[in-house]
Amino acid sequence: MATLNEIVRKSDLVRRAYDFAKKAHAGQKRKNGEPYFNHPLAAAESIVEWGLDDPTIAAALLHDTVEDTSFTIQDLRNEFGEEVSFLVDGVTKIGKVKYRGIEAKVENLRKFILYLSQDIRVILVKLADRLNNMKTLYALHPSKQKRVALETMEIYAPLAYRLGMQKLSGELEDLAFPYLYPQEHKWLIENVKERFEERERYSRRVQPILEEELRKDGVEMTKIDSRAKRYTSLYKKLLRYDMNIESIYDLVAMRVIVKSLEDCYAALGTIHKIWPPVPHRFKDYIALPKPNGYRSLHTTVFGPENKITEIQIKTQQMHDEAENGIAAHFAYQQIKNTKNYLERNVAFADRKELGWIQQLRNWQKNFTNSEEFVQSLKIDFFKDRILTLTPQGEVIDLPVGATPVDFAYQIHTDIGNHCSGAKVNGKIAALEHPLKSGDMVEIMTQKNKGPSEAWLNFVHTGNARNHIRAALRHSGPSMFNKKELRTLEFKFTISDRVGLLSELTGVISRSHVNIQTVNAKLPSVKITCGALPKEKAEKLLAKLKKIKEIREASYRFV
Numbered sequence: 001m002a003t004l005n006e007i008v009r010k011s012d013l014v015r016r017a018y019d020f021a022k023k024a025h026a027g028q029k030r031k032n033g034e035p036y037f038n039h040p041l042a043a044a045e046s047i048v049e050w051g052l053d054d055p056t057i058a059a060a061l062l063h064d065t066v067e068d069t070s071f072t073i074q075d076l077r078n079e080f081g082e083e084v085s086f087l088v089d090g091v092t093k094i095g096k097v098k099y100r101g102i103e104a105k106v107e108n109l110r111k112f113i114l115y116l117s118q119d120i121r122v123i124l125v126k127l128a129d130r131l132n133n134m135k136t137l138y139a140l141h142p143s144k145q146k147r148v149a150l151e152t153m154e155i156y157a158p159l160a161y162r163l164g165m166q167k168l169s170g171e172l173e174d175l176a177f178p179y180l181y182p183q184e185h186k187w188l189i190e191n192v193k194e195r196f197e198e199r200e201r202y203s204r205r206v207q208p209i210l211e212e213e214l215r216k217d218g219v220e221m222t223k224i225d226s227r228a229k230r231y232t233s234l235y236k237k238l239l240r241y242d243m244n245i246e247s248i249y250d251l252v253a254m255r256v257i258v259k260s261l262e263d264c265y266a267a268l269g270t271i272h273k274i275w276p277p278v279p280h281r282f283k284d285y286i287a288l289p290k291p292n293g294y295r296s297l298h299t300t301v302f303g304p305e306n307k308i309t310e311i312q313i314k315t316q317q318m319h320d321e322a323e324n325g326i327a328a329h330f331a332y333q334q335i336k337n338t339k340n341y342l343e344r345n346v347a348f349a350d351r352k353e354l355g356w357i358q359q360l361r362n363w364q365k366n367f368t369n370s371e372e373f374v375q376s377l378k379i380d381f382f383k384d385r386i387l388t389l390t391p392q393g394e395v396i397d398l399p400v401g402a403t404p405v406d407f408a409y410q411i412h413t414d415i416g417n418h419c420s421g422a423k424v425n426g427k428i429a430a431l432e433h434p435l436k437s438g439d440m441v442e443i444m445t446q447k448n449k450g451p452s453e454a455w456l457n458f459v460h461t462g463n464a465r466n467h468i469r470a471a472l473r474h475s476g477p478s479m480f481n482k483k484e485l486r487t488l489e490f491k492f493t494i495s496d497r498v499g500l501l502s503e504l505t506g507v508i509s510r511s512h513v514n515i516q517t518v519n520a521k522l523p524s525v526k527i528t529c530g531a532l533p534k535e536k537a538e539k540l541l542a543k544l545k546k547i548k549e550i551r552e553a554s555y556r557f558v
Contacts, residue, residue: 004041004048007057013080017058018044020079024062024069032139039132040064046128050324056121059087063125066092090122091129093438097393123159127168130156134175149179164293167323173232181235188231192251196228199252206254206304210271210311217270220259222316228252253310257319261286267313268297275301278308286318294322386437396441402460403432408443409464416464417471418445420514421505428505430517432458446512452530454487454516487516488529488537490544493552496522500549507547511540523551528558 008015021040028036044060058080065071066088073092077085134152137145153176161169178185203226214221229237229251238244256267264286281300289295296314303309314322388396388407396410404424409416421444422429435441451468459465490508494500501520504527508515514530532540537555545553 002048004045004057007048007054011054011057013054013084014057014061017061017080017084021061021065024065024071028068030136030139032136034136036064036068039129039136042132042135043125043128046131047125050124050128052121052124055083056087056125058084059091059121060125060128062088063091063129067095087119087122087125090119091125094122094126096440097389097395120163123163127156127160127165127172131168131172131175134172137175137179145179149176152176153180164321165324166294170230170233174230177232177235184235185231188235192231192234195251200226200228202305202307202309203252203254206309209274209304210254210256213270213274214256214267217266219263219266219270221263221267222257222259224254224256226252226254253312255319256311256313257316258313260315264297264313264315268299271299271301271311271313275303275309277301281310286314296322386435386439388435388437389440391440391442398435399460401434403434403458404429404441404443405431405455405459405468406461406464407435407441409459409461409467411443413467415443415445416467417451418447418449419451420444420446420449420512421509428502428515428518430515431455432517444509446514448512449514449530452514452516454530487558488513488532488555489558490527490529490541490553490555492525492527492544492550493523494525495549495551497549500547501525503547504544507543508540511536511543513540 002010008018022037025036025040030036030039040061040063043063044057047057047060062076062080062084065076066073073085073089076088130152133148137148140148152172157169157172157176160166160172207224207226211221211224234251256271258264258267278300281298283298285294285296285298295318296312298310298312300308300310386398386400386402388398388402390396390411396407398406398410404422405416405419407422408419419431422431422433423442423444424433424435424439426440426442451471453468453472455468456465459468492504501518504525505515505518508527508529513532513536515527516530517526517528519526519528534557537557541553541555544550
């Protein structure tokens with residue numbers, strides 16, 4: 001496989017991205033004191049290792065330029081085109097999502113990250129980014145270390161696992177483990193190290209014996225090696241066995257890589273011929289793959305010296321897919337169909353080859369078939385739900401058509417009851433504005449304001465509707481039945497300027513008036529507000545007329 005340096009020399013796109021990122025990050029330092037450019041470089045090297053295409057390598061090199069330099073996504077679009085800028089934009093958006101340790105919302109957050117990604121390569125760049133960040137986590141403040149480690153353990157490691165990237169998933173878990181469970185990690189290091197070393201020495205003694213027997217039986221091997229069980233995985237298993245290390249048979253498992261599927265079962269026969277199998281310890285993950293697509297034969301035998309030994313048998317492709325999952329699958333498709341891939345018509349494997357997708361399909365029952373999924377590289381998880389964000393990065397799951405009022409009540413009843421306005425993606429929006437997935441919503445509140453009966457006409461969630469009705473009942477007869485309090489409509493003729501509409505709505509909001517709708521068809525602007533007495537409407541109108549760009553201003557009760 002080519003190295004990043006080799007690809008930089010051969011690919012014009014990657015070379016330009018390399019030079020652009022190096023210049024953009026010039027003079028920047030990371031928390032650990034090293035040049036910032038080392039980080040996107042490391043992310044790109046992971047992408048190369050996983051066998052991905054040139055646009056993904058370029059996106060990895062550029063993934064922090066929008067977030068951490070003066071360059072914009074439009075600058076990248078102009079310089080590198082739509083595909084690379086799309087990937088960078090997806091990674092930038094994911095970076096704004098934060099996990100705060102609310103267990104009930106973990107699954108929503110995983111779905112949201114996949115929704116934002118749309119293209120699987122976005123997730124892979126983000127995972128490469130997170131891997132390098134975890135390796136330098138020691139340089140951050142302890143409080144941030146724990147938050148990032150928790151996010152990695154709860155969100156990114158499971159995402160990697162669901163994409164079949166078991167090596168990456170395990171590595172992310174092991175990098176997070178000492179920050180989340182320092183005492184447990186210390187205990188493992190002190191109690192397991194000698195046993196690991198002992199088992200590895202045993203595996204090295206067994207290896208030539210097994211190689212000779214397989215050769216005698218004509219089994220074509222690629223290699224035999226061993227792998228130590230990861231610390232996090234080991235700790236989870238120890239919890240199930242009352243922390244008894246003697247009960248763990250796969251501290252170090254032997255791994256037999258063979259040439260073909262037939263050789264897998266032939267090797268199994270040879271192993272069971274020379275060493276008796278431990279009853280009930282054989283698993284055929286080739287005939288019945290794991291949900292994330294993992295395929296292999298696992299057997300546990302009474303090996304030399306009568307030691308219980310776990311052996312895994314797989315082909316090279318199975319091994320690569322177990323290590324790098326969907327990235328390996330992507331790489332195989334490129335190798336098999338280079339011409340079609342360059343034309344963005346990736347050839348498709350059959351359903352069995354796409355076992356890694358099954359877990360993703362389980363997240364959304366009306367998902368498209370797997371061929372269509374791979375063809376478009378798109379993920380459309382929600383047909384009738386949207387996922388929105390608070391300014392703090394918390395994901396709020398709502399039905400399609402939900403409004404800022406639904407959003408407010410989903411956060412907390414008091415937020416909903418005192419909602420006076422909303423900003424969507426940093427801009428003032430009407431309370432009945434339909435939200436869409438990816439929107440960042442900020443709710444403005446006023447202590448002396450209550451819900452409006454008019455809200456019942458546009459809210460979409462039963463939760464919001466029930467709380468509005470309860471609040472209206474609690475406050476007595478509806479204020480909309482009182483003649484002196486009626487919905488108010490302001491009408492303006494304006495001279496347009498940047499920020500004028502925001503200034504108008506700001507004056508109204510600061511006067512503790514609830515904005516319901518904003519309709520701007522310049523030079524005319526109509527703003528509908530909640531119920532208001534006539535004298536307060538007159539005072540507010542006088543304030544608004546002081547804005548010099550307002551040529552005409554009037555109001556009426558509706």
